[in-house]
Amino acid sequence: MSHQTGITASEDLRNFFATSKDGSIRLMKIGIDNEELVLLDKSEPRSSWEEDYDAQVLPHLDEKQPCYIFYRMDSTDNSDQYEWIYLSWSPDFASVKHKMLFAATRATLKREFGGGQVKWEIFGTVKEDLSLSGFRKHVEAHDAPAPLTFEEEELAMIKSTELSVKADIGVDTKHQTLSGVAFPIEDDALHKIMELGQGEITYVQLSVDLENEKICLEAAEDLAVSALPSRVPADHARYHLFKFKHTHEGDYLQSIIFIYSMPGYKCSVKERMLYSSCKSPVIEMVEQLGLQVDRKLEIDSGEELSEAYLYDELHPKKNIAKQAFAKPKGPAGRGPKRMTKPRAENGE
Structure with a gap:
């Protein structure tokens, strides 16, 4: 609905709009009188629009009476028309009836004025909202990027890290570059x-040393599988390499398992992202040292790391029960069943 209140611009106001956009007017104040939009006041430019702003806008803001103000900037659009700021003033101490009336008529006035020439539109309930500093804050908020979702924040951090980090992995005096986000690894860890x-x-x-951007050694020992869960921190992410000694189908095996432990949202976004980003390069580094990683796991807590769990991850059980007594299908296209010829009664 175009006119929610039925209030439109008076004829005098329309005529004023038609002749006031040539640069001779800096400010026009508009109100509602006898169910019409009318011109209440106007002023001419004295200096630049920024220098004129507070001196011309703030005195027109009555503490109990809503109004509209069109304020001309010195800039122009692509059609060489001056750009305007559309200010809607609705003070806290105004009556509810007036607030509702002015709110419902705001879009109508903008259309009557010519919405294409409005560069900025601001609503205010206290003078600070419509001051020059308030206007600048409005522009900054408008131009600022939209708030990121958690997933977007993590993606942005990954991209930023990939641009800023170069891999430099040393084995004795040998340096290698790996794909992805790779931090240098300390010699004792190697x-x-x-x-x-x-x-x-x-x-x-x-x-991962988050501040110095490198891979560090936290622990190294000859560990039994039963003690493995106790080595997983509950408040920080870690990488674990474990040689799982076991037998499978009569064979003695020593399988190397890479475990990435991440206790969820107990860690900061930066920690989650750096560990996630560095995981693949760390695995590549381990394999370049001659170790074969037989299984890669991701866990939330050490409670998951039982001997049975590791065994099942290395040797998944196959479900063959459904096929054990399955009836084989007959050959395709074998035709109709053969008829048996009845024997003769005489035994011939």
Whole structure:
């Protein structure tokens, strides 16, 4: 509905609009009188629009009476028409009836004036809202990027990290570059990983130094599988390498399992993103050292890491029950069943 209140601009106001946009008018104040939009006041430019702003706008804001103000900027649009700021003033101490009336007529006035020439539209209930500083805050908020969702925030952090980080992984004096987001890894961590590969230890825990952007050694030991859950922190992410010694179908195996533990939202966004981004390069680094990673796991807590769980992850059970007594299908296109010829009564 175009006119929610039925109030439109008076003939005098329409004529004023037609002749007031040539640059001779800086401000026009408009109100409602006898169910018409009427011109209440106007002023001419004295200096630049920013210097004139507070001196011309603020005195026209009555503490109990709503009004509209069109304020001309010095800039022009693509059609060389001046750009305007449309201010809607609805003070807290105005009556509810007046507030509702002015709110319902705001769109009508903008159309009567010519919405294409309105560069900015601001609503205010206190003078600070419509002051020059309030206007600038409005522009800054308008131009600021929209708030990011959690997923968008994580994606932005990944992209930022990928641009700012270069891989530099040293094995003794040898440096290698890996794909993805790769931080340098400390020498003692590299040595312990090689010891795990040589069978000297069964467990290595790595962390990401968020401030210095490098991979660090947290722990290394000869660990039984029953003690593995206790090594997983409940408040920080970690990478774990565990050599799982077990038998399968009569064979003795030593399988290396890479475990990425992330206790959910107990960690900061930065920690979650850096661990997620560095995971693949760390696995590549381990494999480049000659270790074969037999299984990669992601867990929330150490409680999941039982011996049975690790075994099932390495050797998933196959469900063959459905096929054990399945009736085989007959050959396709074998035609109708053959008829048996009855024997003769004489035994011939």
